[in-house]
Amino acid sequence: MLDVKLLRNEIESVAERLLIKGFKLDIEKFNDLESRRKSLQVTVEDLKNQRNVKSKAIGKAKAAGDDVEAILAEVSKVGEQLGNVEGELQTLQSQLETFLSEIPNIPHESVPAGVSEDDNEELRRWGEPREFSFEVRDHVDVGEGIKLLDFDSAAKIAGSRFAVLKQDLARMHRALIQFMLDTHSESHGYDEVYVPYLVNSASLYGTGQLPKFEADLFKVNDERTLYLIPTGEVPVTNLVRDEIIAVKDLPLKYVSHTPCFRSEAGSYGRDTRGMIRQHQFEKVELVQVVEADQSYQALEQLLGHAETILQKLELPYRVVTLCGGDLGFSSAKTYDIEVWLPGQGKYREISSCSNFEDFQARRLKARCRKPEVKKPELVHTVNGSGLAIGRTLVAILENYQQEDGSVVVPEVLHPYMGGKTVLKENRD
RNA sequence: GGAGAGGUGGCCGAGCGGCUGAAGGCGCUCCCCUGCUAAGGGAGUAUGGGUGUUAAAUCCCAUCGAGGGUUCGAAUCCCUCCCUCUCCGCCA
Numbered sequence: 286m287l288d289v290k291l292l293r294n295e296i297e298s299v300a301e302r303l304l305i306k307g308f309k310l311d312i313e314k315f316n317d318l319e320s321r322r323k324s325l326q327v328t329v330e331d332l333k334n335q336r337n338v339k340s341k342a343i344g345k346a347k348a349a350g351d352d353v354e355a356i357l358a359e360v361s362k363v364g365e366q367l368g369n370v371e372g373e374l375q376t377l378q379s380q381l382e383t384f385l386s387e388i389p390n391i392p393h394e395s396v397p398a399g400v401s402e403d404d405n406e407e408l409r410r411w412g413e414p415r416e417f418s419f420e421v422r423d424h425v426d427v428g429e430g431i432k433l434l435d436f437d438s439a440a441k442i443a444g445s446r447f448a449v450l451k452q453d454l455a456r457m458h459r460a461l462i463q464f465m466l467d468t469h470s471e472s473h474g475y476d477e478v479y480v481p482y483l484v485n486s487a488s489l490y491g492t493g494q495l496p497k498f499e500a501d502l503f504k505v506n507d508e509r510t511l512y513l514i515p516t517g518e519v520p521v522t523n524l525v526r527d528e529i530i531a532v533k534d535l536p537l538k539y540v541s542h543t544p545c546f547r548s549e550a551g552s553y554g555r556d557t558r559g560m561i562r563q564h565q566f567e568k569v570e571l572v573q574v575v576e577a578d579q580s581y582q583a584l585e586q587l588l589g590h591a592e593t594i595l596q597k598l599e600l601p602y603r604v605v606t607l608c609g610g611d612l613g614f615s616s617a618k619t620y621d622i623e624v625w626l627p628g629q630g631k632y633r634e635i636s637s638c639s640n641f642e643d644f645q646a647r648r649l650k651a652r653c654r655k656p657e658v659k660k661p662e663l664v665h666t667v668n669g670s671g672l673a674i675g676r677t678l679v680a681i682l683e684n685y686q687q688e689d690g691s692v693v694v695p696e697v698l699h700p701y702m703g704g705k706t707v708l709k710e711n712r713d
Numbered sequence: 714g715g716a717g718a719g720g721u722g723g724c725c726g727a728g729c730g731g732c733u734g735a736a737g738g739c740g741c742u743c744c745c746c747u748g749c750u751a752a753g754g755g756a757g758u759a760u761g762g763g764u765g766u767u768a769a770a771u772c773c774c775a776u777c778g779a780g781g782g783u784u785c786g787a788a789u790c791c792c793u794c795c796c797u798c799u800c801c802g803c804c805a
Contacts, residue, residue, distance in 0.1 A: 326763060330774045340786040344731035353785085360785045529760090656742085661760080
């Protein structure tokens, strides 16, 4: 959520910057709602003040044994007037709230212009895509070829956009999670957390998924309103909701492994083959909660942490800066890390690292207190995947495939694989 | 699933219709005193919003788990929901 004061004071320039994101701010609507709110709120608060003063007078008069009929009549008149305008103010305020909650974050000045992912800016590349002396297969052919990846069973059990992994592939999936958690917690200074996978709507509002993007979520059919998390970002970032953190305790750095559930409504026909786009996938998520002036530094750092994983796995990748049009609702700036997939002959997103500045913090009421300042200040939140497990698995299957159909296990995973160095069909 | 108890400021804990944004204690901050330590004295110590301002102050509104209701007036009474705790049952 943006600062209302920003809209009150410089709505024109806000509107201009939001255009970079392709969002048209309805200035007239805001000004109209806001001016009505202002006059009405002043009226209502004045009436409430009168009521409070008179009610106190009644108390005193009664205590003194005086007659209170006259004041009673006065105050009931005030109450009547209040009844007429109070509801109107409430409606207005909730309209303003809704209006505000649907405005996306303002892109950072360094964000390139553009409307789609084609306009994203490549920042750097790491690693050389391997030359293959045989015909490259995609991860589906590789995985099914060695009988470790089973989409038919998944379709039977749950439907499309699910996968079943077997034996050593299931183990490698688990190994990746362990490897990433260990790296981030032991080498990068993150605190590991285990969190709920079902969350309430307040949490989703806090990180920006609600109210605008309910269609992307799986809602649990229960009298309680709960949703399956679309990303670990939701529960982890909500750790600081309604908290005031001593500035000496910042930055908070969390790493968490969670499954993620996405309805993928609206992406019919996209990436239908394989496990690139699933309803359920695992992710290791990095979240940092920092002081306002540290967030861009934190973003670069966190991006580096995510890159480290790919470097250790020796998977070629590139980093792109998302253009305005491709930027998410809550993000001020996002870097995507794209891993090289020989099966597709292109780089595909495997991590997305974003700075939300105070956009989530304002919704979350997540603040910090500096001893020298009396008022608490909003923190900044930064997060990124470190990394998406399913897509990492895909990248390994494709980049480490061999001519005989087997797959070499990246060296860094050996300790997690019980000595297995190659994935191949188990013929026993 | 059944039966109870409870949710008040950073923490503990009073209040149970008006003078309580909230006693008292602890903690914390600043000041005084004390040669150090310990003890003592004084002041301060929630958050959001509105008004206003270059900025502030002032003033006002709201908040005692959440949302409704009763009342001139609610932390206090009523209703619904959420959460925590105890006991029984069941269960990974």
